[in-house]
């Protein structure tokens with residue numbers, strides 16, 4: 001088979017570009033420690049609202065200052081709508097949806113996940129800076145998508161919620 005010289009050059013160039021892409025994807029996986037989810041947990045979307053955990057979403061602060069945040073994402077809000085977590089401690093988010101796919105993005109942080117009905121999305125992160133963060137839905141979920149937001153407040157541990165609790169007997 002006779003392949004024209006210039007055609008050969010472009011074939012090798014195209015192959016080279018593909019190799020560069022594959023190597024850069026591979027390097028990103030290793031360098032940025034990107035990995036597929038290691039945690040797969042399922043839930044019946046019809047039972048989310050009555051579920052023992054997701055039916056009463058909220059923040060639990062543990063003794064060591066770490067926190068677990070249970071969130072229900074639905075058309076078109078997050079429950080709870082205001083989330084208070086401690087600064088500098090691991091915060092584990094657990095989310096699910098009773099209806100359609102939503103997003104949960106904590107703006108200006110690395111906290112970001114899809115929320116898929118039928119599954120529990122979970123991630124753990126630590127916030128190094130105290131302050132107020134906007135949480136938005138970043139998956140188009142219907143007519144009210146643009147109003148679907150919440151507020152995350154990162155504060156020093158013990159949090160004001162914690163300090164207010166158990167003060168009595």
Ligand code: CUA
Nearest residue numbers: 102137141145
């Ligand atoms: Cu929920 Cu967009």
